[in-house]
Amino acid sequence: MGRRTILVTGASGFVGGAVCSMLATMDGFATRAAVRGSDREPIAGVPAVRVSDLAATTDWALALADVEVVVHAAARVHVMKETASDSLAEFRRVNVEGTLNLASQAAAAGVRRFIFISSVKVNGEVSQPGRPMCADDVPAPQDAYGLSKHEAEQGLRRLAEATGMEVVVIRPVLVYGPGVKANFHSMIRWVQRGIPLPFGAIANRRSLVSLANLVDLIITCIDHPGAANQTFLASDGEDVSLAHLLRALGHALDRPVLLLPVPSGLLRCVARLLGRRDLAQRLLGSLQVDIEKNRQLLGWHPPYTLEQGLDMTARSFLENRRS
Structure with missing residues (x-):
């Protein structure tokens, strides 16, 4: 060919x-x-x-x-x-x-x-x-x-x-990786600055996908016969709470993370008063996806773990700060 x-x-x-x-x-x-x-x-x-x-x-x-x-x-x-x-x-x-x-x-x-x-x-x-x-x-x-x-x-x-x-x-789902912007970049900056965060009691479950995993799935779909006329969800295959994600970011950045156990209901109430209900949903709500179809039709497994994806993201963030 x-x-x-x-x-x-x-x-x-x-x-x-x-x-x-x-x-x-x-x-x-x-x-x-x-x-x-x-x-x-x-x-x-x-x-x-x-x-x-x-x-x-x-x-x-x-x-x-x-x-x-x-x-x-x-x-x-x-x-x-x-x-x-x-x-x-x-x-x-x-x-x-x-x-x-x-x-x-x-x-x-x-x-x-x-x-x-x-x-x-x-x-x-x-x-x-x-x-x-x-x-x-x-x-x-x-x-x-x-x-x-x-x-x-x-x-x-x-x-x-x-x-x-x-x-x-x-x-x-939410894509993160080197060069990520918007809310995910804000979270990285919060952790890097050592800002106390009111998310210690958040036990939601969210799926994320690293840029590296998403690109791998896209390239798999270029030629794979099983992809024709199909719909796939893309994720890392691991679900985390917001609190777990922030701690994992802290580990990747080599920074301690101080999470205060503020109840989810109180945070949602404050967000509603500030007109940020959508942001509260993205941070506090659950959004899990099942990628078993990818495995069955494509034989595709995410090649990178969540930890590896966060490490790549953190390294890029720190290198950009130094430059």
Whole structure:
């Protein structure tokens, strides 16, 4: 088999960039990065095609030339401080219309497989005690971002039926790793600074996925015959409480962690008064997923443990601080 050309969208982003970097080190793949014209330079050594935007009118012809597989990581992501007057319309414009435009052109260009990086938010926001979410559960998105990803998945499945192009959907849980931003980066800074944290009594259960494990799953799905037209959840295969996670981060950073045993109900009440109910849910609620389907259909096991993933994340954080 000759070298196969893989197009990665969102190649200047957290996940897309990591996929490009890994593919560039592997034999048998010719990697092409798709980035917006305003984005930073893509991965060194990976040819790039700049596109105007992820929209219903974007022309992907140049980017799709001779491509066998598309890894679609570009998206309008969950926004902490929404500024759009109609957030659902904006999410749909990018995540649904833009995705289906790309996929339609990909099918017409002869692309064999389209790997869509979706979100666990399609499953919902909270898992019930003793019942982790499964990939084939009935979807229950609760916000505009999750709904847009669900609608994109539905459109891609219809397209697969109509054209024969294989579609693979991967729904990651919270992704962490070197260069992580947002809430996870904030937690690292809290631990590094030795700030006392009121989470000692939090016994929730959450699934996480390291960037390295997610990239490994994505690359597995490029060729594996069992991945065709399937949906997979992505996690490290280990579930932790917030308190355990913070202690593990402290160990990775070689910093003591002081956790105060404040009741969960009191923390939720304070968050509600401050208008941060969503943040409280992400920190205090439970969200567990079951990845047994990955093992059964793909023979895929997370190659890195949670501890290894946190160590990689901590090393990157400390190196960036020193530089």
